[in-house]
Amino acid sequence: MADPSLLIDLEKIEHNARHIVSQCAAQGIAVVGVTKVTCGDPQVARAMLRGGVVAIGESRMLNIARLQSAGVKAEYQLLRIPSLSRAKQIVDCVDVSLNSELKVVAALSAEAEKQGKRHCIIVMVDLGDLREGVWPDQLLSFVERCSQLEGVRVQGIGTNLSCLSGVVPTPASLQQLVECAEQVESLLGYPLEIISGGASNILPLIAAGDVPARINNLRVGEAILLGRETIHRTALPNTFQDAFTLRAEVIEVKRKPSMPVGELSEDAFGNHPRFDDRGDIERAIVNIGRADIDTGNVQSEDSRFTIIGASSDHLLLDVTAAGGSVRVGDSLQFRLGYSALLAAMLSPYVEKSYSGS
Ligand SMILES: *Cc1c(COP(=O)(O)O)cnc(C)c1O
Numbered sequence: 441m442a443d444p445s446l447l448i449d450l451e452k453i454e455h456n457a458r459h460i461v462s463q464c465a466a467q468g469i470a471v472v473g474v475t476k477v478t479c480g481d482p483q484v485a486r487a488m489l490r491g492g493v494v495a496i497g498e499s500r501m502l503n504i505a506r507l508q509s510a511g512v513k514a515e516y517q518l519l520r521i522p523s524l525s526r527a528k529q530i531v532d533c534v535d536v537s538l539n540s541e542l543k544v545v546a547a548l549s550a551e552a553e554k555q556g557k558r559h560c561i562i563v564m565v566d567l568g569d570l571r572e573g574v575w576p577d578q579l580l581s582f583v584e585r586c587s588q589l590e591g592v593r594v595q596g597i598g599t600n601l602s603c604l605s606g607v608v609p610t611p612a613s614l615q616q617l618v619e620c621a622e623q624v625e626s627l628l629g630y631p632l633e634i635i636s637g638g639a640s641n642i643l644p645l646i647a648a649g650d651v652p653a654r655i656n657n658l659r660v661g662e663a664i665l666l667g668r669e670t671i672h673r674t675a676l677p678n679t680f681q682d683a684f685t686l687r688a689e690v691i692e693v694k695r696k697p698s699m700p701v702g703e704l705s706e707d708a709f710g711n712h713p714r715f716d717d718r719g720d721i722e723r724a725i726v727n728i729g730r731a732d733i734d735t736g737n738v739q740s741e742d743s744r745f746t747i748i749g750a751s752s753d754h755l756l757l758d759v760t761a762a763g764g765s766v767r768v769g770d771s772l773q774f775r776l777g778y779s780a781l782l783a784a785m786l787s788p789y790v791e792k793s794y795s796g797s
Contacts (some may be wrong), residue, residue, distance in 0.1 A: 446684060468653065477778060483794050493664075516534045524541075548592055599638060601641060697719070
């Protein structure tokens with residue numbers, strides 16, 4: 441296979457899923473496996489399902505369509521709050537959607553009635569991260585209006601912290617979610633099936649046993665795929681961090697100065713890069729660039745190499761420490777962060793290959 445390529449180890453993904461699912465199960469929490477960073481990759485979804493996730497969470501209808509047409513049988517949760525214009529498709533294809541706008545819930549309800557269904561919704565509560573969600577003082581009136589719509593069923597409530605603003609979830613914020621849920625239950629007159637406390641960001645609280653008992657659902661992507669929690673991005677014990685490996689091919693190796701020669705203005709992307717003069721260094725170019733990855737979010741697997749910079753199609757590395765052993769035609773391997781993984785999955789220039797299915 442030609443580089444650049446992304447090697448996806450499905451056994452490691454399955455292992456990570458199984459480990460996180462069992463850790464959560466011990467506290468009565470079900471895990472929804474989130475595939476959106478892989479653009480709804482069917483093999484990744486299957487690995488998560490083998491690992492025991494109870495549903496697949498996706499942010500995009502196109503990804504859900506890809507998974508379903510590949511024959512991935514699962515319950516599907518739509519994580520991004522729905523677009524009004526997609527109500528029909530959502531009721532058609534998705535079992536549960538996360539919601540925060542009455543106009544949209546009303547459209548889902550009307551469509552569900554037309555299709556002779558009841559669409560399940562999880563009402564999102566904003567506990568301060570300021571992305572999606574109903575503000576807590578509006579929650580009861582929102583749920584009351586939803587409960588008057590015949591085509592939808594309020595199946596649960598959920599929240600999402602640390603995504604937009606980086607607000608850290610705490611036992612107190614999860615307790616606030618539980619209190620919200622209990623108020624909703626007394627309004628509705630039935631117990632909620634789902635109280636969804638968050639994402640990979642909640643795993644440190646789970647490990648510490650600090651999650652209130654009534655939280656019974658999490659939507660987990662990064663922790664399963666990259667083996668890390670998302671508050672400090674520390675590795676989770678007993679998980680693999682290397683389920684994804686990016687490979688790129690060396691297309692030039694030359695000894696050149698570390699300082700550019702000539703007057704400096706902005707680079708190809710309008711940035712003003714800065715340089716340290718370290719004399720002459722061994723510089724390698726590999727055949728990936730900003731078209732394929734978030735170049736600030738990758739690391740060479742060989743810790744002797746550092747990334748110097750990147751343009752659309754070139755990534756530059758200082759390989760001096762390898763003492764001349766890096767050659768044109770070699771494959772170099774890289775570890776990816778979340779945003780680099782997303783870009784690599786999206787890039788048509790990066791070939792994907794799978795092992796361990
Ligand atoms: C992306 C997303 C998740 C999963 O987040 P991870 O950090 O990858 O675990 C969960 N919930 C919602 C609403 C999301 O958009």
